Amino acid sequence: MSPLLLADLTVFTLGLLVGFEVISKVPATLHTPLMSGANAIHGVVLVGVMLLAATISTPAGYALLFVAAFFAAMNVAGGYVVTDRMLAMFRSRS
Amino acid sequence: MSPLLLADLTVFTLGLLVGFEVISKVPATLHTPLMSGANAIHGVVLVGVMLLAATISTPAGYALLFVAAFFAAMNVAGGYVVTDRMLAMFRSRS
Amino acid sequence: MSAFDTVVHLIYLLCATAFVLGLHLMNAPATARRGNQVSAAGMGLAILVTLAVLIQGQEISPYAAWALGLGTAAGAVAGLVAARRVRMTAMPQLVSLFNAVGGGAAALIALGERPASTQAEVTGVLDVLIGALTFSGSLIASGKLAGRVPGRPIVVPYGRWISLGLAVVAAVMAVLVVGFDGGVWALAGAAVSALAAGVLLTLPIGGADMPVVISLLNACTGTAVAMAGFVLESTPLIIAGALVGAAGAILTKLMADAMNRPISAIMAGGYGTGDAIAVAAGAGSAPVREITADDAAIQLAYAGRVVIVPGYGLAAAQAQHEAVALAQALTSHGVEVVYAIHPVAGRMPGHMNVLLAEANAPYEQLQDLEESNPAFPRTDVALVIGANDVTNPAARRPGNPVSGMPILDVDRARSVIVIKRSLGHGYAGIDNELYSDPRTAMLFADAKAGLNALVAGVSAYAS
Amino acid sequence: MSAFDTVVHLIYLLCATAFVLGLHLMNAPATARRGNQVSAAGMGLAILVTLAVLIQGQEISPYAAWALGLGTAAGAVAGLVAARRVRMTAMPQLVSLFNAVGGGAAALIALGERPASTQAEVTGVLDVLIGALTFSGSLIASGKLAGRVPGRPIVVPYGRWISLGLAVVAAVMAVLVVGFDGGVWALAGAAVSALAAGVLLTLPIGGADMPVVISLLNACTGTAVAMAGFVLESTPLIIAGALVGAAGAILTKLMADAMNRPISAIMAGGYGTGDAIAVAAGAGSAPVREITADDAAIQLAYAGRVVIVPGYGLAAAQAQHEAVALAQALTSHGVEVVYAIHPVAGRMPGHMNVLLAEANAPYEQLQDLEESNPAFPRTDVALVIGANDVTNPAARRPGNPVSGMPILDVDRARSVIVIKRSLGHGYAGIDNELYSDPRTAMLFADAKAGLNALVAGVSAYAS
Amino acid sequence: MSMTTVGVLRETAGRERRVAMTPDGVVRLRRTGVRVLVEAGAGRSAWFDDPAYVEAGADVGSREQVYAESDILVVVRPPDDIAALPAGRTLIGLLDPLGDPGLAETLAAQGVTAISLDLLPRTLSRAQPLDALTSQANVAGYKAALLAAEAYGGFFPMLVTAAGTSRPAQVLVLGAGVAGLQAIATARRLGAQVTGYDVREAAQADIASTGALVLALSDAVQNGSDGYASALTGDEAASQLHSLAQAVPRFDVVITTAKVPGGRSPLLVSAEALDAMRPGSVVLDLGGGNVAGSAPDTRVVTGHGVTVIGAPNLASTVPVAASTAYARNVVAALGALDDDELVSAMTVRPLHDLDKERR
Amino acid sequence: MSMTTVGVLRETAGRERRVAMTPDGVVRLRRTGVRVLVEAGAGRSAWFDDPAYVEAGADVGSREQVYAESDILVVVRPPDDIAALPAGRTLIGLLDPLGDPGLAETLAAQGVTAISLDLLPRTLSRAQPLDALTSQANVAGYKAALLAAEAYGGFFPMLVTAAGTSRPAQVLVLGAGVAGLQAIATARRLGAQVTGYDVREAAQADIASTGALVLALSDAVQNGSDGYASALTGDEAASQLHSLAQAVPRFDVVITTAKVPGGRSPLLVSAEALDAMRPGSVVLDLGGGNVAGSAPDTRVVTGHGVTVIGAPNLASTVPVAASTAYARNVVAALGALDDDELVSAMTVRPLHDLDKERR
Numbered sequence A, B: 001m002s003p004l005l006l007a008d009l010t011v012f013t014l015g016l017l018v019g020f021e022v023i024s025k026v027p028a029t030l031h032t033p034l035m036s037g038a039n040a041i042h043g044v045v046l047v048g049v050m051l052l053a054a055t056i057s058t059p060a061g062y063a064l065l066f067v068a069a070f071f072a073a074m075n076v077a078g079g080y081v082v083t084d085r086m087l088a089m090f091r092s093r094s
Numbered sequence C, D: 001m002s003a004f005d006t007v008v009h010l011i012y013l014l015c016a017t018a019f020v021l022g023l024h025l026m027n028a029p030a031t032a033r034r035g036n037q038v039s040a041a042g043m044g045l046a047i048l049v050t051l052a053v054l055i056q057g058q059e060i061s062p063y064a065a066w067a068l069g070l071g072t073a074a075g076a077v078a079g080l081v082a083a084r085r086v087r088m089t090a091m092p093q094l095v096s097l098f099n100a101v102g103g104g105a106a107a108l109i110a111l112g113e114r115p116a117s118t119q120a121e122v123t124g125v126l127d128v129l130i131g132a133l134t135f136s137g138s139l140i141a142s143g144k145l146a147g148r149v150p151g152r153p154i155v156v157p158y159g160r161w162i163s164l165g166l167a168v169v170a171a172v173m174a175v176l177v178v179g180f181d182g183g184v185w186a187l188a189g190a191a192v193s194a195l196a197a198g199v200l201l202t203l204p205i206g207g208a209d210m211p212v213v214i215s216l217l218n219a220c221t222g223t224a225v226a227m228a229g230f231v232l233e234s235t236p237l238i239i240a241g242a243l244v245g246a247a248g249a250i251l252t253k254l255m256a257d258a259m260n261r262p263i264s265a266i267m268a269g270g271y272g273t274g275d276a277i278a279v280a281a282g283a284g285s286a287p288v289r290e291i292t293a294d295d296a297a298i299q300l301a302y303a304g305r306v307v308i309v310p311g312y313g314l315a316a317a318q319a320q321h322e323a324v325a326l327a328q329a330l331t332s333h334g335v336e337v338v339y340a341i342h343p344v345a346g347r348m349p350g351h352m353n354v355l356l357a358e359a360n361a362p363y364e365q366l367q368d369l370e371e372s373n374p375a376f377p378r379t380d381v382a383l384v385i386g387a388n389d390v391t392n393p394a395a396r397r398p399g400n401p402v403s404g405m406p407i408l409d410v411d412r413a414r415s416v417i418v419i420k421r422s423l424g425h426g427y428a429g430i431d432n433e434l435y436s437d438p439r440t441a442m443l444f445a446d447a448k449a450g451l452n453a454l455v456a457g458v459s460a461y462a463s
Numbered sequence E, F: 001m002s003m004t005t006v007g008v009l010r011e012t013a014g015r016e017r018r019v020a021m022t023p024d025g026v027v028r029l030r031r032t033g034v035r036v037l038v039e040a041g042a043g044r045s046a047w048f049d050d051p052a053y054v055e056a057g058a059d060v061g062s063r064e065q066v067y068a069e070s071d072i073l074v075v076v077r078p079p080d081d082i083a084a085l086p087a088g089r090t091l092i093g094l095l096d097p098l099g100d101p102g103l104a105e106t107l108a109a110q111g112v113t114a115i116s117l118d119l120l121p122r123t124l125s126r127a128q129p130l131d132a133l134t135s136q137a138n139v140a141g142y143k144a145a146l147l148a149a150e151a152y153g154g155f156f157p158m159l160v161t162a163a164g165t166s167r168p169a170q171v172l173v174l175g176a177g178v179a180g181l182q183a184i185a186t187a188r189r190l191g192a193q194v195t196g197y198d199v200r201e202a203a204q205a206d207i208a209s210t211g212a213l214v215l216a217l218s219d220a221v222q223n224g225s226d227g228y229a230s231a232l233t234g235d236e237a238a239s240q241l242h243s244l245a246q247a248v249p250r251f252d253v254v255i256t257t258a259k260v261p262g263g264r265s266p267l268l269v270s271a272e273a274l275d276a277m278r279p280g281s282v283v284l285d286l287g288g289g290n291v292a293g294s295a296p297d298t299r300v301v302t303g304h305g306v307t308v309i310g311a312p313n314l315a316s317t318v319p320v321a322a323s324t325a326y327a328r329n330v331v332a333a334l335g336a337l338d339d340d341e342l343v344s345a346m347t348v349r350p351l352h353d354l355d356k357e358r359r
C-alpha cells in the first residue's frame, strides 16, 4: 500500500472515531434536525465535484459534471437551509 | 511544509477532536480513574523509546535510553494496574 | 509542497474541525442552531478555498467551468427554493431528496474520474455502488413520505432472489473494474445494479420506519463521499465523509432505539403503514400520534403555560408526587403551571384534591372547571395525566354515555399531551376523539414512569 | 511501502482505536473497568508490534538492546510493584509520579534523537520543554500529596519574575536550537529552564487543588508525547498523545467545575491547605471531607443497604417528597432502604412521621431508634438529611448539652453521607464530631436541592 | 308550568341541621329569574342566618307564607306537616320513596307532584350535578373518619416520640362506594393504615387508587356494571359474614358503609366479630344495619370494651358542607326540569305504579 | 431507698380517663425487678382492663392495699384522698405545684416525698424521655385539630366535586409549642390551609418546617433561648390582642395553645375578635384562658354564631395514647431516681423554699 493511501486510511479511521464520539445522548426531538445537519455536511462532495472539474475535457464529461454539480450544490444549499428552519423552533421561549 | 508533516498534522488535529469528544458528562467519582487511564495511555511513549533505540550508538545514548525506557515502562505498567485497582471498586454490587 | 498547498490543506483541516464542532453543538437544543451555522461556515470556507485552488491551478477547461458554474448555480437555487418553500411536515422527504442527490453526486465523481491507481479503482467502485444505492433508495424513501410512492410496505415477488442476483452482478462488475480494468462500462453496470438494489431494499419498508431508513442512507452517503475523497485524494472529503458516516450510523441506532425497533427488523420491512404510528385499541379507532418522553419534556420546557389535567390514571398509578415534581421543575424553569380539576375526575368526589394535597400542590395552582376552561386557548400544552372521559369532546354531542357532561376543553389548547398506558377506555367505556386530534400526542406509559421520565427530561434539556 | 510496514501501520491504527474505545467505555461506572482493559490490550499490541519492527529491522546495536531491555524490565517492575502496593488513599500521588516519568521519557526522546528536519527541531524543542516541565511539576505535585513536600501553598519570593526569566531563557534556547542548529546543549538548557519552571508553577498551589493540577499536567504529557511522535514520525504516538492531550484538557475542566473553582484561580495558587477541603463553621472545627452529588449518588446506587436519617433540616426544606423519591429510586435499583427515625428529630414529637407519611413512605420502612441502631454496622451508607444533634456522638460523653441522649449510631455504618447547608449547629448549638469522622462525607446543599441531585444521579449512573 | 316562586322550608326532622337552599344557591337561582322564598330560620342550624338570604336576593317569610306562595317547595327530607301542602305544588327533596312507600300515596292523594333526588339515574353522566346521594354520602364519609378518629383512644398516625413509638391505627372500611372511599381517603390523611373492602370487584381498583390496601375475600364477588351492589343470597351473606369475622379483629377501627339500593343494608360485622376485637376498638356503622347491635345516633360500648357508633345521617352533622352541596344539586335539578328523562325517573309514583315499571 | 413496690392509683379527678401506668409499662418495670401493684379498675377508662395488667406481671388490689403496700405511688393528677397517703412514701405525677401551692404544704406536712414531672428541666436532652408535659401536649394538639374539624360545619380540605368546589378551611393556630405544632400538622393533614403564630421568634421556623404559613406580627417578638415564652407587659399584650383581632376574622377555625410557664395563659382572642368572625366559625381554647368567654370543657355559641370550645385537658380524651406515653415517662422517671440533678429539680418543695430557690 502506498504511504499516501495509509495516511488517507488513518485520516478516514480517525474521522469515523470522531463521528462515533460526537453524537452523544440526544433528545429525540433533535434526531431529525441532526440527521439533516449531517446530511448537509456531506454536501462537501461539491468540493469533490469542483476538483473533478479540473480533469474533465469531454462533452459527456461536461454533462456529467453539470449533473454532479447540480446535485452537490442542491445538497449543500438546501441541506443547511432546511436544517436551520427545523432548528428555528428551538429559539428561546416566547 | 512537507506533505508528511501535513499528514501528521491532520492526524494530530483529528486526534485532538476525538479526545475532546470522547469525554462526555462523567460522574466525579470517575474523574480520578479516568485521569489515571489517560495517563496510562500516554505510556505509548514506550513505543517511541523503542523506535529511538534503533538510532542510538553512543554510551551517553545508552544511558539516556535506559532511563527513558525505565520511565516509559513504569508509566505503562504502573498506569494500567493502578487504574484497574481504582476501577475495581465499581464491580457490580456486593 | 508549495506554501499555497499548505495553506489550503490547513484551511481544509479547519473546515473539518468546524463540521465536528457543528455536530457537537447540535446535540443540545439550546446550541443546535448555532451548531448548524458553524458547520455551514466551514462548508462555505471549504468551497471558497477550492475555488481558489481551481483559479490558481488554471487547468480547468472553459466548458468544464461553465458546466460546473451553471450546475452549481442551478442546484443551489433549486435547493434553496425547495428548502424555503417546504411545509414543516414535508421536511423529512426533502432531506431524503437532498441525501439522494448527495449520493448521486458522489457516485458521479467516481464515474467521471479516471482511476489513477488500484486504490482509486477499489474506492471508486465502492463509491459508485454505495452512491447509486443511496440515490435510488433515498428517492424511494422520499417518495413514500411524500405519498408519491405508496407508504405501505410493498412486497416485490422474489425480492430476496432478485437482490441476491443484483449483488452478484455488482460484484462481477467490481471485479471487472479492479482486476481487469473493465473501465467505465463495467462501472456503469455496477451503478445500474446498485440503483436497482436501492429501490428493492426500500420498497418493502413501511412509511413509519422511513425516518430511520433515511438516516441509514444518510450514513451511506457519508461513506460514499469518503470513498470519493479517496478517489480524488481529497482530505476534506475523507474526513467529512467518515464523520457523517459514523455519526449517521450512531444516530440511526438512537432513532431506532427511540422507536423501540431493532434496525434489522426495520430493514426486513413490512412494518408501518402510514406517516403516523397506529395503535389499535378496538375497532374503528383513528390513527394517533405518539411522542417520546424526551420530546414531550422539551415541548413542556419550552412552553409558556402548561395546564395539568389529572384523572383516574394518576390515582391508579399513585403518581401524584411525580406530577407535582414535574410542575415544580417547570415552574422553576419559568413556565406557568396550573392544575385543572374536573368535578368527577377519578372515582370519588374530590379524588384529585386528596392526591394533590398529599403531594403538596399549592392550592393557588388548583383550578376547577369554570376557572380553567376559559384559559385553554392561551395554553401551550395541556398535559392530560390518566384522564379520559373528563376530556372527551364527545360530551358536547348528544347520544352517547357522556353527553351533556361538562368537560375540560383541553382540545382548545395549542397542543395536548396525553399520558396513559394504551388507548384503553375510561369509566364510561367509550373511545376518546381527543386522541386522534392532530394537536394531540400520546405518551404511552404508566403515569408514574412517564412522569418520572418527563421530570428527568425537563431537567436534562431545559437550559 | 512494504507489506510489513503496511501491516504495522494498520495495527497501530487498531491500537489507537482501542485507546479511544477504552476512554469511551471509561465514561460510565458500569463499563469503566472494561474500558481500561481494552486500552491496555491496545497498548500491549502496540508494544509487540514495535518489538517486531525492531527485530525485523535488525538495526539496533546490542548495547542499545540491552539498555532498552533492562530499562523496560526494571521500569515495568517498579511500576507494577508501586501500583500493587499503594494504599487506596495514596493513588493520586502515584498517578502523578507515573505522569512525571511519562513526561520525562517524552523529553528524553527529543534529547536522544538527532533532528532530521526543521519540523523535527521545532517539535523536538516543544517536546523537551513540555516534557521537562511536566516531569518536575508532577514530581512536586506527587510530593505535596504524599506529604514529602508541604501541602500548603508555598510562596516563592519574586516567583513571577523568576518564571518570566525562565520563559525568556527557554525561548532563547529554542531559537538557538531551531534557527542556529544549537544542538544538544541548547536543548539541555531548554530542558533545565523548563524543569525549574515546573517546580515554580506547582509550589504555590495548595494540596486541595492538586488533583486538578495533576490532570492538567497529564494533558501536557499527552501533548509532549504527540510532539515526540512528530520527532519520530510515529503515528501511534501522535494519535495517542493528541487523544490524551485533548481528553485530559476536557477532564481538567470537568474536575475544576466539579470543585467550583476556575482553572485560572487554581493555577494562580494560594488556595487549599491540606488533602481535604476545610470549611470553617466556627472556631476549632476539624477539617471535613466534601463530596459531590454525583459521587454520593454512585455510592448510594452501589450500596447494598442504605439507612436514611431525616432531621429538622428535611422539614425546614420541606424535602420529604424528594427523600422518598430517592428511596424509591434506590429500592427499584435493588438497594435495601429504611428510614431511621430518632424520637426527637425535628421540632415536635413525630415530626418526621408526619412528613414521611405525607410523602407516602411505606410504614414498613420506618424504624425507630431501638430497631435501627443494631443494624448500622451492616449498613453501607447512612444518609443523614438535615439531622444534626440526633447523630452527635458527643451524646455518649458526659458534660455537654446532649449528654445522655440516645443517638442514632450512624457513625457505626460503613460510610456516612450528610446533607446540610453548612457546618452550622443544630438545636443544641454544639459542634458535631460526626462530620470530621473519616468515614463521613459532607454534601453541602439545601436538602431539597441536594436530594433532587441525588435522584438525578442515581437514575443517570445506576446501570 | 310557569315557574315563579321556589320555597325553602325549614327542616322538621329531629337532629336535621341541613337546609335545602343556601344563600349561594339563592344567588344562582335568582340569575334564572326565579323568586326565592325562605322560611324564617330555615338555615340557622347550618349557620346561614336570614339576613344572608335576604342579601342573596331571597324573601324571608313564615312557614305558612312559604306554603301559600311557592310553586315549588325544596326540602332535604320530607316535612312532617306534609298535609299542609296545597295541591298543584311540586315538592323536591330526598324523599326516600323506596323506604317510605306511604309518603308517595299521601302526596299522590294530595295532588302534589313529588320529585325525589334519590331516584336519579346515577350512571348518566349529565345527571352528576343533581346527584344528592353522592354529595351527601361524600360528606358523610369524610365525617365518619373524623368521628372514628375522635372516638378512638389512640393516635391514627404513627409517631416516633421520646415517650415511645405509636404504631399507626389499623382502619378497615367496609363498602367502598362514595362514602367508603371518602372515609378511606380521610383516614389515610390522618396517617392511619387503611384497608378497604367491597363486594363489587370493580371497587378494588377504586380502593387501590386512594393508596389504601385492599382486603380481597373470595366470598360473593360481584361484577355488575351499574356500580351498585345487589343483595346477597342467604348463603353468600353467611359466608361473607364469617370471612369478615376472621379479618375484622386485627383492626382498631372499622367503618362500615355498605348499602344495597332499595334493600336492607347488609350485616357485615357480627356480634362474634365484635367480641373478638380488642378493647378500645371503634366500630362506626354508616350503612345503618351493617353492625350487630348498632342503633342510629347512639354510642354503645360492648362488654368487651368495643365502642359501636350508629351514624346513619352523618351528613347532617357537617351542615355547611352538606347544605352547600345539596343546594347545588337542587339548583341543578331545577335547571333540569325540562329534561324529560331525568324528571320522569325522579318523579315519585305510588308503589304499585313503581312496581309495575320496575318489572 | 430500697425500691420494692410501685403502686398505681385509679385517677379520681372528674373526666380524667388516663392512667399512670399501662400494661406495656408494667412489663418494662418488671424487667427492673420491681413489684407493680395496680388498683382494681385503674385502667378501665383507658381501655386497659385488670386482666391485662395481671398478664403483664402486675398485682391488682384495692385502693387501700395499694396505699399500704407501695413505696412509690404513681398518678397522673394528684388524688383527692391525699390525706390517706402514709408518711415516707414517694408520689410521682403531674402535681402542678405552681398552680396549687397548697398541695406542697400538705404533702410536706404528711412526710410524703412528691416528685412532679412538670418541674422537669426540659432543655436537658437526657430529660426528654421523662417529659410528660411534652407527651401530653402532643396528644392534646392532635386531638385539638380533630375536635375542631369535627365541630366545624364545613370541609377542612378543598374538594372539587360535581356539587361544587369547597375551598379549604382557613385554620389559625396561636402558640406554636408542642401542642400547637401538632395541631398544625394534624389540621394540615386533613387538608386545611393552616397558618401558625407564636410570640417567640424561633417558633416561626418551626411553623414553616411543618409546611404551614407563618403569621408574623411585629408586636412583642421574643428571642428567649430556653424555648419558653415569658409573660408580656400590659402594653405588649394589648397591642398583640389588637393585631390578632385584625387577623383572626379571616379564619374559619382558630386553635389557641399559648401558655406561659408558671403564669396565667395570655388572652389572645378578644370578644371583639369573636364578634368579627363569620357565623359557623370555631374557636378552640387549649391554653385555657386564651379566648374571651371560654370555659373549661364547655361549648358556647356566641350571638354571632361562633362556637367557642374550652378544652384545657384534651389529652385525657385520647386515653390510650396519652396513658401509654405517660407511662413511658413514668418508667423513665423511675429509672432516673439516681440522677440527682433531675430528681432535685422535680422534687416538690413548699412555696417559700421554692421561691427562695428561684430567686
Ligand SMILES: NC(=O)c1ccc[n+]([C@@H]2O[C@H](COP(=O)([O-])OP(=O)(O)OC[C@H]3O[C@@H](n4cnc5c(N)ncnc54)[C@H](OP(=O)(O)O)[C@@H]3O)[C@@H](O)[C@H]2O)c1
Pocket: C310, C311, C312, C313, C314, C316, C317, C343, C344, C345, C346, C347, C348, C349, C350, C351, C385, C386, C387, C388, C389, C390, C391, C419, C420, C421, C422, C423, C424, C425, C426, C427, C428, C445, C446, C447, C448, E125
Ligand atoms: N369522581 C367521581 O365521583 C366518580 C365516581 C365514579 C365514577 N366516576 C367516573 O369516572 C370517570 C372519571 O374520568 P377520568 O377522566 O378521571 O378517568 P377515566 O375516564 O376513568 O379514565 C382513566 C384513564 O386512566 C388510564 N390509566 C389507568 N391506569 C393508569 C396508569 N397506571 N397510568 C396511566 N394511565 C392509567 C386509563 O387508560 P389506559 O388503560 O390506557 O392507561 C383510563 O383511560 C368519569 O367517567 C366519571 O363519571 C367518577
Ligand SMILES: NC(=O)c1ccc[n+]([C@@H]2O[C@H](COP(=O)([O-])OP(=O)(O)OC[C@H]3O[C@@H](n4cnc5c(N)ncnc54)[C@H](OP(=O)(O)O)[C@@H]3O)[C@@H](O)[C@H]2O)c1
Pocket: D310, D311, D312, D313, D314, D316, D317, D343, D344, D345, D346, D347, D348, D349, D350, D351, D385, D386, D387, D388, D389, D390, D391, D419, D420, D421, D422, D423, D424, D425, D426, D427, D428, D445, D446, D447, D448, F125
Ligand atoms: N422533636 C421534638 O419534639 C423536639 C422539640 C424541640 C427541640 N428538639 C430538639 O431538636 C433537635 C432535633 O435534632 P435534629 O438532628 O433533627 O435537628 P438539629 O440538630 O436541629 O439540626 C438540624 C440541621 O439541619 C440543617 N438544616 C437546616 N435547614 C436545612 C435545609 N434547608 N437543608 C438542609 N439542611 C438544613 C442545619 O444545618 P445547616 O444550617 O448547616 O444546614 C441543622 O444543623 C434535638 O436537639 C432535639 O432535642 C426536638
Ligand SMILES: NC(=O)c1ccc[n+]([C@@H]2O[C@H](COP(=O)([O-])OP(=O)(O)OC[C@H]3O[C@@H](n4cnc5c(N)ncnc54)[C@H](O)[C@@H]3O)[C@@H](O)[C@H]2O)c1
Pocket: C344, C347, E122, E123, E124, E125, E128, E131, E133, E134, E137, E174, E175, E176, E177, E178, E179, E180, E197, E198, E199, E200, E203, E226, E227, E228, E229, E230, E232, E240, E257, E258, E259, E260, E261, E266, E268
Ligand atoms: N357515574 C358516576 O359518576 C357515579 C356517581 C356516583 C356514584 N357512582 C358509583 O356508584 C357506585 C355506588 O356508590 P354508592 O356509594 O352510592 O353506593 P351505595 O351507597 O349503594 O353502597 C355503598 C357500597 O357498599 C357496597 N356493598 C353493598 N353490599 C355489600 C356487601 N354485602 N359487602 C360489601 N360491600 C357491599 C357497595 O358495593 C357500594 O360500593 C359506586 O361505584 C360509585 O363509584 C358513579
Ligand SMILES: NC(=O)c1ccc[n+]([C@@H]2O[C@H](COP(=O)([O-])OP(=O)(O)OC[C@H]3O[C@@H](n4cnc5c(N)ncnc54)[C@H](O)[C@@H]3O)[C@@H](O)[C@H]2O)c1
Pocket: D344, D347, F122, F123, F124, F125, F128, F131, F133, F134, F137, F174, F175, F176, F177, F178, F179, F180, F197, F198, F199, F200, F203, F226, F227, F228, F229, F230, F232, F240, F257, F258, F259, F260, F261, F266, F268
Ligand atoms: N429540648 C427539647 O427537646 C424540647 C422538648 C420539649 C419542648 N421543647 C420546646 O419547649 C418550648 C415550649 O413548648 P411547650 O409546648 O411546652 O410550651 P408552652 O405550653 O409553655 O406554650 C405553648 C406556646 O405558647 C407560646 N406563647 C406563650 N405566650 C404567648 C403569647 N402571648 N402569644 C403567642 N404565643 C405565646 C409559647 O411561645 C409556646 O410556643 C418549645 O419551643 C418546644 O420546642 C424542647
